Amino acid sequence: xxxxxxxxxxxxxxxxxxxxxxxxxxxxxxxxxxxxxxxxxxxxxxxxxxxxxxxxxxxxxxxxxxxxxxxxxxxxxxxxxxxxxxxxxxxxxxxxxxxxxxxxxxxxxxxxxxxxxxxxxxxxxxxxxxxxxxxxxxxxxxxxxxxxxxxxxxxxxxxxxxxxxxxxxxxxxxxxxxxxxxxxxxxxxxxxxxxxxxxxxxxxxxxxxxxxxxxxxxxxxxxxxxxxxxxxxxxxxxxxxxxxxxxxxxxxxxxxxxxxxxxxxxxxxxxxxxxxxxxxxxxxxxxxxxxxxxxxxxxxxxxxxxxxxxxxxxxxxxxxxxxxxxxxxxxxxxxxxxxxxxxxxxxxxxxxxxxxxxxxxxxxxxxxxxxxxxxxxxxxxxxxx
Amino acid sequence: xxxxxxxxxxxxxxxxxxxxxxxxxxxxxxxxxxxxxxxxxxxxxxxxxxxxxxxxxxxxxxxxxxxxxxxxxxxxxxxxxxxxxxxxxxxxxxxxxxxxxxxxxxxxxxxxxxxxxxxxxxxxxxxxxxxxxxxxxxxxxxxxxxxxxxxxxxxxxxxxxxxxxxxxxxxxxxxxxxxxxxxxxxxxxxxxxxxxxxxxxxxxxxxxxxxxxxxxxxxxxxxxxxxxxxxxxxxxxxxxxxxxxxxxxxxxxxxxxxxxxxxxxxxxxxxxxxxxxxxxxxxxxxxxxxxxxxxxxxxxxxxxxxxxxxxxxxxxxxxxxxxxxxxxxxxxxxxxxxxxxxxxxxxxxxxxxxxxxxxxxxxxxxxxxxxxxxxxxxxxxxxxxxxxxxxxxxxxxxxxxxxxxxxxxxxxxxxxxxxxxxxxxxx
Numbered sequence: 001x002x003x004x005x006x007x008x009x010x011x012x013x014x015x016x017x018x019x020x021x022x023x024x025x026x027x028x029x030x031x032x033x034x035x036x037x038x039x040x041x042x043x044x045x046x047x048x049x050x051x052x053x054x055x056x057x058x059x060x061x062x063x064x065x066x067x068x069x070x071x072x073x074x075x076x077x078x079x080x081x082x083x084x085x086x087x088x089x090x091x092x093x094x095x096x097x098x099x100x101x102x103x104x105x106x107x108x109x110x111x112x113x114x115x116x117x118x119x120x121x122x123x124x125x126x127x128x129x130x131x132x133x134x135x136x137x138x139x140x141x142x143x144x145x146x147x148x149x150x151x152x153x154x155x156x157x158x159x160x161x162x163x164x165x166x167x168x169x170x171x172x173x174x175x176x177x178x179x180x181x182x183x184x185x186x187x188x189x190x191x192x193x194x195x196x197x198x199x200x201x202x203x204x205x206x207x208x209x210x211x212x213x214x215x216x217x218x219x220x221x222x223x224x225x226x227x228x229x230x231x232x233x234x235x236x237x238x239x240x241x242x243x244x245x246x247x248x249x250x251x252x253x254x255x256x257x258x259x260x261x262x263x264x265x266x267x268x269x270x271x272x273x274x275x276x277x278x279x280x281x282x283x284x285x286x287x288x289x290x291x292x293x294x295x296x297x298x299x300x301x302x303x304x305x306x307x308x309x310x311x312x313x314x315x316x317x318x319x320x321x322x323x324x325x326x327x328x329x330x331x332x333x334x335x336x337x338x339x340x341x342x343x344x345x346x347x348x349x350x351x352x353x354x355x356x357x358x359x360x361x362x363x364x365x366x367x368x369x370x371x372x373x374x375x376x377x378x379x380x381x382x383x384x385x
Numbered sequence: 386x387x388x389x390x391x392x393x394x395x396x397x398x399x400x401x402x403x404x405x406x407x408x409x410x411x412x413x414x415x416x417x418x419x420x421x422x423x424x425x426x427x428x429x430x431x432x433x434x435x436x437x438x439x440x441x442x443x444x445x446x447x448x449x450x451x452x453x454x455x456x457x458x459x460x461x462x463x464x465x466x467x468x469x470x471x472x473x474x475x476x477x478x479x480x481x482x483x484x485x486x487x488x489x490x491x492x493x494x495x496x497x498x499x500x501x502x503x504x505x506x507x508x509x510x511x512x513x514x515x516x517x518x519x520x521x522x523x524x525x526x527x528x529x530x531x532x533x534x535x536x537x538x539x540x541x542x543x544x545x546x547x548x549x550x551x552x553x554x555x556x557x558x559x560x561x562x563x564x565x566x567x568x569x570x571x572x573x574x575x576x577x578x579x580x581x582x583x584x585x586x587x588x589x590x591x592x593x594x595x596x597x598x599x600x601x602x603x604x605x606x607x608x609x610x611x612x613x614x615x616x617x618x619x620x621x622x623x624x625x626x627x628x629x630x631x632x633x634x635x636x637x638x639x640x641x642x643x644x645x646x647x648x649x650x651x652x653x654x655x656x657x658x659x660x661x662x663x664x665x666x667x668x669x670x671x672x673x674x675x676x677x678x679x680x681x682x683x684x685x686x687x688x689x690x691x692x693x694x695x696x697x698x699x700x701x702x703x704x705x706x707x708x709x710x711x712x713x714x715x716x717x718x719x720x721x722x723x724x725x726x727x728x729x730x731x732x733x734x735x736x737x738x739x740x741x742x743x744x745x746x747x748x749x750x751x752x753x754x755x756x757x758x759x760x761x762x763x764x765x766x767x768x769x770x771x772x773x774x775x776x777x778x779x780x781x782x783x784x785x786x787x788x789x790x791x792x793x794x795x796x797x798x799x800x801x802x803x804x805x806x807x808x809x810x811x812x
Contacts, residue, residue, distance in 0.1 A: 107625030
């Protein structure tokens, strides 16, 4: 994520020579660290680190860029807690991770739980949230809920913390969970006769409000230049109805196995707005401001209303919610579908496919945090309740 | 209750393709308590003294032995099991007076007085068969219900009265049964022989050049043995699958290679006995060869655990991080560098002295020159002083020396016994 301010150009990235602003910790173009503090825990502490070195982004201008504050004060509160994971297993060799944080067999360093976590709300849904390679911290977050009956009900939420503020990792996690809780409660109380699209459009609006309240609450100092902030995206599957909503540039895709694949949400980004206003896509996406978002959640949010769209799942397919750490490397809906189908040949569960998507993004450079959440929708969806 | 702390000093950054990870693990023990008094078992202390005929020459030697043994008995804490062995070409229990009933008795005012009287009756005669002394000591400890067994052993001559196999057998049977600090008085004993015993039995070896120094030395030896309230401490080293532990070496306060003492605990874990501990700190150099990983990878190269009564009392983590940043990977850790130098110092002193005694002056000059350079660089003043008695130092920084012609045997032995003593890192 990029904050929506126009950078003051003061120098050039030592790796790819792209102009960079004085307060940037990472190159907006190639993701290279620009200051010592940015590299402090990066990327050496990444377990396995099987990914290839980051590619200079000639083929994908403006990829994975992130700006952070020049100095990172200690977090004002402890790291957000994740659900108890119990025994952790090594990403390299699957052996048990010792409480000291290293594998008991191969010695590989385990990722901190906030840096890499997985969710499996049901057998047909799952998500993976990962720090990536270039960033020193994972500011992405996800929270999902699903019924056990395949294709019955799921609400998938992803928030991507804007990384030029201190506590965006907490803002994103708290916001995602608050939104999920609203959607989960809404499902339990949905009136039988209500119109699914209208109901979920309203509920997604309430979920975004709850997420916004959490993101605001993390800000401890209203005067700060870069208060904690994050994006918001959710996709709700209720029987054959899909309603998605977003604030920012995290995305929801509906990828039917055969029919037209589509990005459901529209990015609130500088590039998208310019394209909508008539600028050629190639020109807009090549601009250094391409990824700057125009709407976000947080105490300084100009507009936190979720923009919603609805569609109908008439055939089997994948519902995907993700952060730009993934779509940076595979943006087109048809290409994403092809990628998921390829990965699904060797990975069975949605969570395993999400892990493979994270590996894909890391192998392509991992220049931002990566989150991918999937729901598998089968042909004849059962009624919601 | 004793507390242990482990601290790791290393440069964890490795250049691409590098496989060897070196670290100094510094272990400190506090609140150790008194041997045999911490409620987890009794301590047993054995005083083994040479009463061979050579002790009469000069006569002040046997006088000093009697005095020193009495001081040693004075320092043994009441309640501790103890005995005295007089060693010649055979070994006998000099105290208790009826060892067949109980080979060791508890120290008290009464038994101390009796033992001191027995020591005063020592008469020098016969030869020296140290292997037989160790065998008797092993038997005596084995018949005593103690969980922490320690001996001090004093001799003045070489092991002339038994064949080398008997000596080896004595060491072998004693290994693991008790710890033993060894002292040689005068110039007629063999440093290598006592060093073999001390190394196997987790003790120290030193020279008492002047019999008059014996009392003070015995007093400090027993005092330090009695201050070791933690009976048994093991170092446990985990290394990842596919890795190889190159060596585990104590580097302070003395050099002691633990590598051959490894007892496997599991496929990935080996255990090394370190004997009993008092309030002290010891440093270990651990070297592990791991399969190289790609630049950017991080992994654990070793878990070094301090184990007391099967419980992990402290743990140090040795890490490896592969980096292409030369500023990081070329940095030498101060502690690793210092102790690598100290270990080489011990080695070149011993090799230099061996070459000298074989008449190979060129090798002796080169080795002792290197020793002077290392001792100077690592601020090992004791080694520097002792080296200066054997060689003329022309340039300490370059290690240019000439062998002295008329040197004292005692100076040579003093250097030899001191070769494994190290200095701490200056921070």
